[in-house]
Amino acid sequence: MTEKKYETIIVHSAKYYTEYTRKYRNRPIWEEPNMNHIYSFIPGTIIDVHVKVGEKLKEGDSLLILEAMKMHNNVQMPFDGQIVKVFVKPGQRIPKKHLMLEIKPL
Amino acid sequence: MSLKRNILDLRKRKSEVLKGGGEKAIEKQVAMGKLTARERILYILDQGSFHEYDLFVEHAARDFDMENKKLHGDGVIIGTGTVHGSPVCIFAQDFTVAGGSLGLMHARKITKIMDHALKMRVPLIGINDSGGARIQEGVDSLAGYGEIFFRNTLASGVIPQISVILGPCAGGAVYSPALTDFVFVVNNISKMFITGPSVIKTVLGEEISMEELGGAKVHAEITGNAHFYAESELECFEQIKKLMTYIPWNNKQKADKIEPRLPKKKKKIENIVPGDPKMPYDIRDIIQAITDHSEFFEIMEMFAPNIVIGFGRLHGETIGFVANQPKVLAGVLDCDSSDKAARFIRYCNAFDIPIVTLEDLPGYLPGVDQEHAGVIRHGAKILYAYSEATVPKITVIIRKAYGGGYIAMNSRHLRADFVFAWPTAEIAVMGPEGAANIVFRKEIAEAEDPEAMRQIKIEEYKTKFANPYVAAARGYIDEVIEPEDTRKMLLHALQVSANKSVMGPSKKHGIPPF
Numbered sequence: 001m002t003e004k005k006y007e008t009i010i011v012h013s014a015k016y017y018t019e020y021t022r023k024y025r026n027r028p029i030w031e032e033p034n035m036n037h038i039y040s041f042i043p044g045t046i047i048d049v050h051v052k053v054g055e056k057l058k059e060g061d062s063l064l065i066l067e068a069m070k071m072h073n074n075v076q077m078p079f080d081g082q083i084v085k086v087f088v089k090p091g092q093r094i095p096k097k098h099l100m101l102e103i104k105p106l
Numbered sequence: 107m108s109l110k111r112n113i114l115d116l117r118k119r120k121s122e123v124l125k126g127g128g129e130k131a132i133e134k135q136v137a138m139g140k141l142t143a144r145e146r147i148l149y150i151l152d153q154g155s156f157h158e159y160d161l162f163v164e165h166a167a168r169d170f171d172m173e174n175k176k177l178h179g180d181g182v183i184i185g186t187g188t189v190h191g192s193p194v195c196i197f198a199q200d201f202t203v204a205g206g207s208l209g210l211m212h213a214r215k216i217t218k219i220m221d222h223a224l225k226m227r228v229p230l231i232g233i234n235d236s237g238g239a240r241i242q243e244g245v246d247s248l249a250g251y252g253e254i255f256f257r258n259t260l261a262s263g264v265i266p267q268i269s270v271i272l273g274p275c276a277g278g279a280v281y282s283p284a285l286t287d288f289v290f291v292v293n294n295i296s297k298m299f300i301t302g303p304s305v306i307k308t309v310l311g312e313e314i315s316m317e318e319l320g321g322a323k324v325h326a327e328i329t330g331n332a333h334f335y336a337e338s339e340l341e342c343f344e345q346i347k348k349l350m351t352y353i354p355w356n357n358k359q360k361a362d363k364i365e366p367r368l369p370k371k372k373k374k375i376e377n378i379v380p381g382d383p384k385m386p387y388d389i390r391d392i393i394q395a396i397t398d399h400s401e402f403f404e405i406m407e408m409f410a411p412n413i414v415i416g417f418g419r420l421h422g423e424t425i426g427f428v429a430n431q432p433k434v435l436a437g438v439l440d441c442d443s444s445d446k447a448a449r450f451i452r453y454c455n456a457f458d459i460p461i462v463t464l465e466d467l468p469g470y471l472p473g474v475d476q477e478h479a480g481v482i483r484h485g486a487k488i489l490y491a492y493s494e495a496t497v498p499k500i501t502v503i504i505r506k507a508y509g510g511g512y513i514a515m516n517s518r519h520l521r522a523d524f525v526f527a528w529p530t531a532e533i534a535v536m537g538p539e540g541a542a543n544i545v546f547r548k549e550i551a552e553a554e555d556p557e558a559m560r561q562i563k564i565e566e567y568k569t570k571f572a573n574p575y576v577a578a579a580r581g582y583i584d585e586v587i588e589p590e591d592t593r594k595m596l597l598h599a600l601q602v603s604a605n606k607s608v609m610g611p612s613k614k615h616g617i618p619p620f
């Protein structure tokens with residue numbers, strides 16, 4: 001019965017019955033960053049995609065151009081590697097933290 | 107005859123200025139559900155006590171055709187009056203006059219009344235309702251804000267400073283309230299933010315309403331920028347007046363003592379707390395079972411409710427209460443609750459208000475979000491604040507006092523003057539479950555039935571350590587008391603501490619982990 005009425009919090013192996021706050025419920029849950037996923041760091045429009053699936057690239061090579069606030073942002077390859085998947089196409093408007101490309105190191 | 111004419115002329119001039127921004131602007135103000143600046147002052151102050159100054163001040167803008175514009179009182183009203191018969195200085199920005207925008211003379215009126223408040227050592231109440239800097243006055247308006255912030259800092263800890271947000275308060279303007287002791291907000295009326303929704307949308311593409319970004323509820327519940335939340339302006343004014351009954355005029359005086367009253371007998375204090383230390387209860391019921399007339403004036407009720415802070419009275423004297431709240435998040439300490447408690451402890455210390463701490467917590471809140479949000483430096487604030495405080499400090503351990511939480515919550519080691527524990531208190535490095543898992547790791551792992559062995563070892567640890575007597579044997583707590591005696595013990599401890607005098611090493615100031 002108590003389990004239904006209350007939420008629980010575990011501190012040092014002991015389970016306490018209590019209530020949550022809205023802020024606690026909405027707390028960010030941490031995820032290990034995946035270096036092979038290229039996300040948009042700002043909302044904007046894809047101007048051009050310079051790469052195709054399977055293409056091999058060197059660190060610093062241009063991947064795509066993301067326009068945000070009238071600036072053309074040149075998104076570059078973070079390490080030597082290969083394009084696994086392309087999720088965006090030119091003209092597409094995307095939000096922040098949108099998965100644009102999947103890559104893998106070589 | 108000519109004197110009469112002069113008097114009539116004065117009256118005419120006054121009545122002109124008292125119109126503020128004019129009928130239309132006042133209509134707009136009312137349509138927004140807001141009172142006018144002058145009405146607000148009159149509601150807060152004792153009847154007939156308000157005296158206004160600088161009524162005839164004119165703005166100093168000389169560009170953009172501003173020289174031909176008349177801005178009555180330059181958009182702010184300043185003066186003195188009384189609350190419950192005690193003098194206060196007050197200013198109120200008048201949104202009906204040029205949107206309450208802040209220019210050179212507007213700022214000078216505010217700083218004049220601030221200087222007055224500090225010199226006379228009386229509380230300052232500031233009512234904020236302003237569109238922000240008056241762009242036409244350029245750098246003069248920035249200078250104005252800076253002069254206000256400097257005075258807020260200078261007066262901090264000398265006189266109580268109260269900010270009432272009754273309209274927009276955006277950009278740099280928010281930093282005056284942030285520097286003051288108590289911030290009051292009203293639902294649907296208060297708006298505070300550094301960067302508004304439109305800029306956030308253009309720059310970051312994040313769409314959010316003004317209310318969700320910086321409305322009253324957000325500041326009362328999420329950001330912790332506001333200390334008191336009300337549904338209406340009138341409710342807000344009652345809160346201000348109530349607060350004024352608990353705090354002194356300045357740091358050299360004691361808060362007014364009132365006729366002592368016994369708590370209202372509601373429930374036996376020991377029946378409030380469940381026997382199982384893992385079950386919750388509302389710590390405020392304990393506070394109300396202790397305080398005079400069972401009154402408790404809670405501060406920051408919605409923000410970090412896992413710790414409870416506020417004022418109550420013991421034998422007529424104002425006491426600051428800091429209490430873990432098992433009802434919310436099991437009463438753990440985290441970034442927000444540490445900030446909340448630390449600032450309150452420093453307020454009490456600055457204004458000579460004794461602190462009573464009620465303790466029942468399992469420790470600090472575990473989680474990546476907490477660690478990455480800096481729970482180390484935030485948590486350190488509470489240690490700093492308690493250690494630094496020289497007012498009488500009394501702790502009552504109700505149930506759990508584990509690990510770092512035990513040390514932080516005004517332990518003997520941070521120089522509590524008195525530490526009492528209920529017989530239900532458990533003072534240990536951690537709860538029996540965690541401790542047994544570590545201490546008896548080998549026995550549990552090697553047992554035929556590890557789960558059964560774990561339970562046996564947990565029970566063993568519980569019997570031996572989950573009580574107040576190990577700490578009592580070291581003198582870390584002064585006395586194990588029966589719950590019903592809590593008020594009696596506190597009253598006596600406060601009586602004994604009345605002339606407390608301690609002197610730390612001489613220094614310019616410490617470096618708290620801000």
